[in-house]
Amino acid sequence: MPTTGAIIDELDIGQRVKNMRRQRGMTQQQLAAALAKSLPWVKAFEAGGVQSDPKISLLKQLATTLSVPLSELVDDKPAAEHAFVETVRSALLAPSPTSDPAGVDVTQQTTYGYAAFHAGRWQDVVRLLPRLIDTARAAEDSTGDPRILSQLADVCHLAAITLTKLGDTLGGWAAGDEALMRARAVGDPIGVALSAQSAVYAVTATGRADIGLGIAERTIDEYGPELSVLAEGGLSALGMVHLKAAYAAAALSQAELATDIIEEARRLAAGVAPDADYRLTDFNLTNVLVYEASILGDLGRYEAAIDAATRIHPAAFAALSRERRTHHLVDTARSAQRAGDPDAALRLLLQAERDDAQNIRSWAPSRAVIAALLAGRRPADDRRLRALAARAGVGG
Incomplete structure (x- = not known):
């Protein structure tokens, strides 16, 4: 864990973030949205060209978005696998x-x-x-x-x-x-x-x-x-x-x-x-x-x-497997959040949670959308967002 004033190897941190992002199937654009940063910023950060001493608040946000302990992000030991x-x-x-x-x-x-x-x-x-x-x-x-x-x-x-x-x-x-x-x-x-x-x-x-x-x-x-x-x-x-x-x-x-x-x-x-x-x-x-x-x-x-997504008939959607339904609702929530409609994004996440609570609270892509909502424009029902984030262990 870095202490105040310690210098963290920016190239090492950037590469570690890049590897973790890829392991979770996240694109640079998805990470940028979750962090409320621009795509060029993420590219520069992963290449080691942003800052030599990242703020602890940024590191915590990265750890939350990537669903890893902060210690794994700043320590060069291999991440613990399930x-x-x-x-x-x-x-x-x-x-x-x-x-x-x-x-x-x-x-x-x-x-x-x-x-x-x-x-x-x-x-x-x-x-x-x-x-x-x-x-x-x-x-x-x-x-x-x-x-x-x-x-x-x-x-x-x-x-x-x-x-x-x-x-x-x-x-x-x-x-x-x-x-x-x-x-x-x-x-x-x-x-x-x-x-x-x-x-x-x-x-x-x-x-x-x-x-x-x-x-x-x-x-x-x-x-x-x-x-x-x-x-x-x-x-x-x-x-x-x-x-x-x-x-x-x-x-x-x-x-x-x-x-x-x-x-x-x-x-x-x-x-x-x-x-x-x-x-x-x-x-x-x-x-x-x-x-x-x-x-x-x-x-x-x-x-x-x-x-x-709106052209999918509800009955036909219900007939899909739960895995497909969960994946779709999270993907659409991501699009809604990035389109500037946090209320729709939260509604979709809560719908997915009702159907598949365990995965919505633990799956990296759904946690990334929750983190993006916390970091960016909030839905009108901020209380329900904060409650969902707490259930998923996502800080903000």
Whole structure:
């Protein structure tokens, strides 16, 4: 902890903030909004060019926004990882099983894991994953049994989306890459596409959207024609790759490309049922609109993002998984806050909290919006904002 008058290495602090921001899937623009700073200021700070002795008030605000103890921000020791997340990463990287895989029904437990993820019970999934990974790998043999390879691809896909959601983007990248490798070995185009979209999601969240977009484009080029004729399953898998490709394009500030990709996803969604949820992808016209609203917000088109959100039918939105609903409400609250409508932002956050209290209070993106509301223009009902911030442990 720095004392008054101590000089903190500005380049070291800036790099640490940059790494933590990327691990949480936050853009520089999102961090700027949470801090009530300009985008050029954030870029300069992360590059070490703002100030040599950051004020303690700024450091506290950064720690709150990034959901880390102040000591982790100013100390050069590695940030403490959640014990279960670390266990999942160890299982992914270990050359041999790290736990006893006996007695685990991989198919049944993987199905449960996907259901838990979509219900927003991400920590439950993390607790389940190490033994699932070990069991699937222990069953793998030199014969290349497609069923076993498919199981392992599904497990790694689940690990990728869960770790990325919880901020371990590098672990998510490792899991997504393995999922894609296993699915390709099986030769299942739907499995490849679903694995690819999890890899794109994780890689983009690390700050390498260029690699993520490349994975998506290669998958679409190679497997798109075959997936297009595989009815609802093929269209859903291909559509999800398009949605993640649009996310990557937006992260690269390629607005026209992101818009074009969303339009192609909309065309694909027209070929599936309005309430389609093939392999828990939630891919349908409603989910395309959810992604469109999020991506428009990523591009800084906040009014357009809010307009897209208002075009989602309430009944169709309610039919989406809780994970999708929570993510959308937080993204839209972020857009409302940046568009200068703190009342709408608070209303959306409270709606999300009623549906998913635990994640709204602990998830880094939702905490970042709360911090931005505290730091900027406050809603009329400031008491409810302060109460929400207290429940989420966000100071201001």
